[in-house]
Amino acid sequence: MYNFDEVIDRRHTNAMNTDGFRGYIFHADDSMTFPYKDEEFIRMWVADMEFATPDVVIDGMRERLDKRIFGYTRVFEKSYYDALAAWCKARYDWSFDRKELVMSNGIIPALFEMVEYICKPDEKVLFLTPSYAYFKYAAEAGNREYVCSDLVYEDGRYSIDFDDFAKKAADEKTSLLILCNPHNPSGRVWTEEELKGLAKIIEENSLWVISDEIHCDLLRCNQKHIPLGKVMPDYQRLVTCMAPSKTFNLAGMMISNVIIRDEGLRSVWLDKHYNFDNPLSIAAAQSAYEKGQPWLEELRVYLDENFRFTQEYLAEHLPKAKFRISEATYLAWVDLNEYFEPDENLPLFFAYKAGVLLEGGNMFVQHSDGFIRLNLACPKATLAEGLRRICEAVNTKHTEKYLGE
Numbered sequence: 001m002y003n004f005d006e007v008i009d010r011r012h013t014n015a016m017n018t019d020g021f022r023g024y025i026f027h028a029d030d031s032m033t034f035p036y037k038d039e040e041f042i043r044m045w046v047a048d049m050e051f052a053t054p055d056v057v058i059d060g061m062r063e064r065l066d067k068r069i070f071g072y073t074r075v076f077e078k079s080y081y082d083a084l085a086a087w088c089k090a091r092y093d094w095s096f097d098r099k100e101l102v103m104s105n106g107i108i109p110a111l112f113e114m115v116e117y118i119c120k121p122d123e124k125v126l127f128l129t130p131s132y133a134y135f136k137y138a139a140e141a142g143n144r145e146y147v148c149s150d151l152v153y154e155d156g157r158y159s160i161d162f163d164d165f166a167k168k169a170a171d172e173k174t175s176l177l178i179l180c181n182p183h184n185p186s187g188r189v190w191t192e193e194e195l196k197g198l199a200k201i202i203e204e205n206s207l208w209v210i211s212d213e214i215h216c217d218l219l220r221c222n223q224k225h226i227p228l229g230k231v232m233p234d235y236q237r238l239v240t241c242m243a244p245s246k247t248f249n250l251a252g253m254m255i256s257n258v259i260i261r262d263e264g265l266r267s268v269w270l271d272k273h274y275n276f277d278n279p280l281s282i283a284a285a286q287s288a289y290e291k292g293q294p295w296l297e298e299l300r301v302y303l304d305e306n307f308r309f310t311q312e313y314l315a316e317h318l319p320k321a322k323f324r325i326s327e328a329t330y331l332a333w334v335d336l337n338e339y340f341e342p343d344e345n346l347p348l349f350f351a352y353k354a355g356v357l358l359e360g361g362n363m364f365v366q367h368s369d370g371f372i373r374l375n376l377a378c379p380k381a382t383l384a385e386g387l388r389r390i391c392e393a394v395n396t397k398h399t400e401k402y403l404g405e
């Protein structure tokens with residue numbers, strides 16, 4: 001019913017995806033040149049999608065537009081909470097009180113704020129690595145130390161090193177865990193057993209925990225997300241972050257749900273946070289939660305096929321690459337260590353040699369050298385061309401290297 005094969009022109013829309021890559025990936029300005037025109041790149045880097053947001057979301061925004069006044073706005077109507085609560089109940093059998101919900105114009109700003117609200121200046125933030133780099137930036141922005149617990153990587157699969165995690169959690173100066181659930185970039189969906197293992201250590205050390213569940217709706221069709229709040233139903237030091245931004249390609253609308261159990265932290269947030277919201281964003285998010293499920297179910301089938309195609313293509317054209325289909329997210333995490341030295345700048349190599357924009361190597365704090373992360377949320381034809389270029393560039397590199405030796 002929905003046309004995910006449609007190629008949509010994003011030029012001149014102020015998109016980070018098309019216009020922000022020089023600064024974000026290469027820390028360069030617009031003077032940085034490549035042997036490709038910007039529009040010739042296959043863009044597989046920042047985590048937003050090449051698909052139109054659902055029609056029901058646009059209809060919801062149009063309905064709000066027709067009200068024609070856009071004054072100071074906040075989520076006052078109970079209908080927003082009802083839509084989100086129904087979504088969480090139906091999909092995760094998880095409920096939370098309306099008073100726990102506060103809004104943020106992004107999960108990143110929420111992380112930045114809460115590190116300061118939760119951690120004293122001499123306390124530390126703990127997270128699993130490799131990691132979405134903004135967990136590190138949130139600690140650094142608040143001048144708080146961060147501690148990494150490297151995931152175990154065995155036979156192409158990531159798991160939690162509970163001994164290492166327990167040791168680091170036991171440090172009395174470690175006060176906050178930021179948990180990525182599901183995990184970016186590995187794509188892991190933590191099992192109930194793994195979440196219970198974390199919960200035991202969290203409780204033993206009275207850690208504050210922010211469970212960043214932004215990717216929770218984007219599961220492979222055979223996967224199940226468990227909110228940490230379900231495993232820790234009575235734990236007061238829990239904050240859960242969810243958002244429509246990844247699920248419905250609404251990151252530019254800057255609206256996120258922050259569910260703060262602790263009354264003290266919630267009142268600090270309400271005192272310090274700029275508590276106004278964009279009226280069109282509220283309409284978009286509420287319409288998505290109320291009516292977006294059919295689109296999401298079709299998207300998940302399309303993404304599963306993109307992952308299957310990617311696995312098949314890499315097996316055939318880059319046989320020494322290690323790749324397991326992500327259990328969640330639309331991000332493929334590919335181990336190319338058999339093809340590159342650990343310190344090679346992979347984003348730069350693929351931008352110059354393949355005309356593909358991707359993230360990887362040391363962009364995920366630590367424990368990620370030799371990996372690339374590919375955004376598969378694009379029409380299959382775009383994906384096929386991106387994979388073709390990537391494999392050709394790697395195979396040519398090895399031929400040139402061999403001939404050059």
Ligand SMILES: Cc1ncc(COP(=O)(O)O)c(C/N=C2\CONC2=O)c1O
Pocket residue numbers: 045046047048105106107108109132180184212214243245251256
């Ligand atoms: C785990 C995680 N948390 C938070 C965010 C951002 O939340 P926002 O501030 O947009 O509400 C992202 C987006 N991840 C991105 C964005 O581009 N590349 C990524 O890996 C993410 O992966």
